[in-house]
Amino acid sequence: xxxxxxxxxxxxxxxxxxxxxxxxxxxxxxxxxxxxxxxxxxxxxxxxxxxxxxxxxxxxxxxxxxxxxxxxxxxxxxxxxxxxxxxxxxxxxxxxxxxxxxxxxxxxxxxxxxxxxxxxxxxxxxxxxxxxxxxxxxxxxxxxxxxxxxxxxxxxxxxxxxxxxxxxxxxxxxxxxxxxxxxxxxxxxxxxxxxxxxxxxxxxxxxxxxxxxxxxxxxxxxxxxxxxxxxxxxxxxxxxxxxxxxxxxxxxxxxxxxxxxxxxxxxxxxxxxxxxxxxxxxxxxxxxxxxxxxxxxxxxxxxxxxxxxxxxxxxxxxxxxxxxxxxxxxxxxxxxxxxxxxxxxxxxxxxxxxxxxxxxxxxxxxxxxxxxxxxxxxxxxxxxxxxxxxxxxxxxxxxxxxxxxxxxxxxxxxxxxxxxxxxxxxxx
Amino acid sequence: xxxxxxxxxxxxxxxxxxxxxxxxxxxxxxxxxxxxxxxxxxxxxxxxxxxxxxxxxxxxxxxxxxxxxxxxxxxxxxxxxxxxxxxxxxxxxxxxxxxxxxxxxxxxxxxxxxxxxxxxxxxxxxxxxxxxxxxxxxxxxxxxxxxxxxxxxxxxxxxxxxxxxxxxxxxxxxxxxxxxxxxxxxxxxxxxxxxxxxxxxxxxxxxxxxxxxxxxxxxxxxxxxxxxxxxxxxxxxxxxxxxxxxxxxxxxxxxxxxxxxxxxxxxxxxxxxxxxxxxxxxxxxxxxxxxxxxxxxxxxxxxxxxxxxxxxxxxxxxxxxxxxxxxxxxxxxxxxxxxxxxxxxxxxxxxxxxxxxxxxxxxxxxxxxxxxxxxxxxxxxxxxxxxxxxxxxxxxxxxxxxxxxxx
Numbered sequence: 001x002x003x004x005x006x007x008x009x010x011x012x013x014x015x016x017x018x019x020x021x022x023x024x025x026x027x028x029x030x031x032x033x034x035x036x037x038x039x040x041x042x043x044x045x046x047x048x049x050x051x052x053x054x055x056x057x058x059x060x061x062x063x064x065x066x067x068x069x070x071x072x073x074x075x076x077x078x079x080x081x082x083x084x085x086x087x088x089x090x091x092x093x094x095x096x097x098x099x100x101x102x103x104x105x106x107x108x109x110x111x112x113x114x115x116x117x118x119x120x121x122x123x124x125x126x127x128x129x130x131x132x133x134x135x136x137x138x139x140x141x142x143x144x145x146x147x148x149x150x151x152x153x154x155x156x157x158x159x160x161x162x163x164x165x166x167x168x169x170x171x172x173x174x175x176x177x178x179x180x181x182x183x184x185x186x187x188x189x190x191x192x193x194x195x196x197x198x199x200x201x202x203x204x205x206x207x208x209x210x211x212x213x214x215x216x217x218x219x220x221x222x223x224x225x226x227x228x229x230x231x232x233x234x235x236x237x238x239x240x241x242x243x244x245x246x247x248x249x250x251x252x253x254x255x256x257x258x259x260x261x262x263x264x265x266x267x268x269x270x271x272x273x274x275x276x277x278x279x280x281x282x283x284x285x286x287x288x289x290x291x292x293x294x295x296x297x298x299x300x301x302x303x304x305x306x307x308x309x310x311x312x313x314x315x316x317x318x319x320x321x322x323x324x325x326x327x328x329x330x331x332x333x334x335x336x337x338x339x340x341x342x343x344x345x346x347x348x349x350x351x352x353x354x355x356x357x358x359x360x361x362x363x364x365x366x367x368x369x370x371x372x373x374x375x376x377x378x379x380x381x382x383x384x385x386x387x388x389x390x391x392x393x394x395x396x397x398x399x400x401x402x403x404x405x406x407x408x409x410x411x412x413x414x415x416x417x418x419x420x421x422x423x424x425x426x427x428x
Numbered sequence: 429x430x431x432x433x434x435x436x437x438x439x440x441x442x443x444x445x446x447x448x449x450x451x452x453x454x455x456x457x458x459x460x461x462x463x464x465x466x467x468x469x470x471x472x473x474x475x476x477x478x479x480x481x482x483x484x485x486x487x488x489x490x491x492x493x494x495x496x497x498x499x500x501x502x503x504x505x506x507x508x509x510x511x512x513x514x515x516x517x518x519x520x521x522x523x524x525x526x527x528x529x530x531x532x533x534x535x536x537x538x539x540x541x542x543x544x545x546x547x548x549x550x551x552x553x554x555x556x557x558x559x560x561x562x563x564x565x566x567x568x569x570x571x572x573x574x575x576x577x578x579x580x581x582x583x584x585x586x587x588x589x590x591x592x593x594x595x596x597x598x599x600x601x602x603x604x605x606x607x608x609x610x611x612x613x614x615x616x617x618x619x620x621x622x623x624x625x626x627x628x629x630x631x632x633x634x635x636x637x638x639x640x641x642x643x644x645x646x647x648x649x650x651x652x653x654x655x656x657x658x659x660x661x662x663x664x665x666x667x668x669x670x671x672x673x674x675x676x677x678x679x680x681x682x683x684x685x686x687x688x689x690x691x692x693x694x695x696x697x698x699x700x701x702x703x704x705x706x707x708x709x710x711x712x713x714x715x716x717x718x719x720x721x722x723x724x725x726x727x728x729x730x731x732x733x734x735x736x737x738x739x740x741x742x743x744x745x746x747x748x749x750x751x752x753x754x755x756x757x758x759x760x761x762x763x764x765x766x767x768x769x770x771x772x773x774x775x776x777x778x779x780x781x782x783x784x785x786x787x788x789x790x791x792x793x794x795x796x797x798x799x800x801x802x803x804x805x806x807x808x809x810x811x812x813x814x815x816x817x818x819x820x821x822x823x824x825x826x827x828x829x830x831x832x833x834x835x
Binding site: 091092095099315319 | 515
């Protein structure tokens with residue numbers, strides 16, 4: 001081997017190492033957003049559809065992964081290229097009226113999502129004989145402390161650690177001894193799909209719990225807060241695709257865990273949170289405890305990330321300082337909105353007469369109304385030459401993005417209309 | 429005072445009522461004097477027209493322009509209000525994000541030959557948002573129902589760096605911490621430039637204490653018309669919060685009937701005090717006033733002052749103090765002959781003048797004037813108007829009679 005060849009091999013190796021380092025330095029935001037998309041409400045939905053429709057729902061996951069990747073990538077690209085959050089863009093292009101409406105809508109919908117997460121935590125804690133009110137207070141206090149005291153990096157690491165615990169679902173799924181051949185082939189080839197009304201609603205619910213307005217806002221703001229340079233855009237894009245894959249990688253195991261136990265034994269669930277206990281007879285004590293722990297963890301991640309989204313959005317819409325890297329004194333409004341969002345949700349979840357089912361229902365509808373608007377903003381911004389320069393959507397990418405958006409919008413409108421007409425019965 | 433949110437989308441028509449279109453944006457000069465130079469009009473057939481401001485005649489329910497007009501193009505240093513300023517992020521001098529521009533306030537300047545608009549500041553408060561949503565007055569009424577008063581949050585134009593604005597940043601020339609709410613004096617100045625309806629509208633939404641301070645800083649003509657228009661109970665509650673001497677000034681300026689109505693509603697203790705001051709004021713200072721006094725600008729040296737004394741005071745019957753004024757003829761300092769002689773000939777007077785001035789007004793009762801002179805051992809006391817401009821002085825000689833009567 002000549003020297004020249006040797007050195008070129010080394011430089012390839014070296015540059016691979018450098019690239020890996022860059023990748024790890026930008027790693028975080030998209031993965032965290034993707035993980036948070038599987039919040040407790042998400043886990044509940046997956047458990048429910050797994051129990052009700054078995055492996056047949058897995059094919060839908062493949063489509064959702066694709067849609068999630070495309071939409072999140074647009075958000076990330078806009079954030080890095082323009083240096084502006086989704087809230088900034090809406091305010092500067094569509095004025096204060098639009099901003100107020102979108103923010104109020106987002107705030108209410110996020111309150112609903114935080115409530116869903118808090119109540120999932122409450123129910124799961126109750127099932128494991130932990131005092132749920134005490135547990136809630138602890139979790140909210142911890143969340144508040146680490147958001148206010150920690151900087152971006154600390155918070156990101158805590159989120160990533162929390163994301164690591166999603167591995168528990170894999171253990172639960174293995175303990176359930178599923179038919180792996182059938183499970184994996186169901187992902188790529190539709191199997192035993194029955195296009196009943198319930199199935200369509202369930203598919204839309206799965207889509208709606210993964211692709212959310214807050215998810216779009218969060219990935220945008222969170223990437224921005226990390227201050228990633230435009231040179232590293234392509235690494236972040238790769239991370240976004242990876243994140244989308246990861247979301248549904250874990251969703252896969254959640255569905256498998258309930259499909260191979262509850263669906264196989266024709267046991268129906270009243271609510272998704274009960275899955276942790278329900279799989280115990282078939283998958284064993286460890287799987288059950290891990291599944292329950294997974295829901296607690298997902299709930300924690302969900303409530304922090306969603307509340308943080310509200311705070312980021314407010315800062316962007318109304319122009320106050322909003323960054324995890326700023327102290328409480330410098331970014332007061334940002335942190336106060338975060339705490340307010342948590343407390344309002346915590347207050348509502350503890351009112352006994354409030355029907356959680358109705359709140360989830362209402363939140364779904366509101367998200368369904370907000371999503372089309374979100375995609376309108378994303379598509380117009382990512383096609384704006386003045387803002388995006390050479391990073392504008394390419395022709396084919398744009399077609400794919402528009403088709404994806406239309407699919408999501410149709411699904412969202414479907415939820416809204418059916419909720420208004422009272423047709424849907426998923427979750428019940 | 430106008431707000432952009434109130435005029436955006438207003439109909440534009442010529443003097444002979446031909447409709448042109450709707451106001452879409454304004455063009456202004458990015459400078460310390462942000463004059464509105466052009467209107468951007470969306471015409472009835474959806475075309476964009478840029479019209480020089482000189483063709484604007486007036487604004488009422490619509491914006492009226494001259495019959496014959498030409499279009500224009502943008503020149504250097506011109507910016508669009510809506511496109512370049514409204515909704516933009518405001519940062520302070522070190523780059524902290526503060527808030528966004530929620531609305532922009534404008535002011536009309538009317539003279540016989542000229543009609544102009546200027547940007548006066550940006551609204552960064554909640555009201556700016558509510559105004560755009562058209563629910564400002566509804567919200568104010570709701571808040572008032574619960575007894576909550578919120579002050580509007582305006583940043584005066586002087587805080588914004590025009591140069592940075594042309595570069596696309598709304599950047600302030602101060603740090604965020606130093607940015608307080610508008611001082612009452614500044615707000616009063618600002619309000620005096622607008623019409624009375626606006627002043628009333630504005631004061632209605634202010635916190636009571638703050639409003640009282642603003643009122644006491646307004647000039648007497650505004651004060652008079654405010655108290656003439658306000659409900660007596662409102663007047664009374666504002667009066668209770670401002671300095672009694674100023675309150676008397678106002679009360680003396682309005683009609684007797686109105687004065688009685690208002691006084692009747694004022695809290696007992698304040699009422700007695702005000703009654704006393706009013707009765708004293710009948711022996712007003714006016715006929716004790718002399719215009720034999722010397723004023724000098726603050727940059728005069730001792731030498732200048734001495735030659736000024738030689739030149740101007742030859743026929744003075746009484747001469748004890750020299751008063752220092754600024755460019756606006758406002759009283760800013762005082763010194764006596766002894767202090768003058770103690771300094772070198774080339775020392776400017778602002779180095780040794782006393783800035784803490786004891787002064788009275790035309791409406792100050794003579795008893796109070798005398799009390800002040802005795803208390804501060806003053807041979808003479810200056811009388812100023814509301815703008816702090818010196819009108820004359822009351823000397824000890826002239827009040828000796830009054831004192832001997834009392835003894």
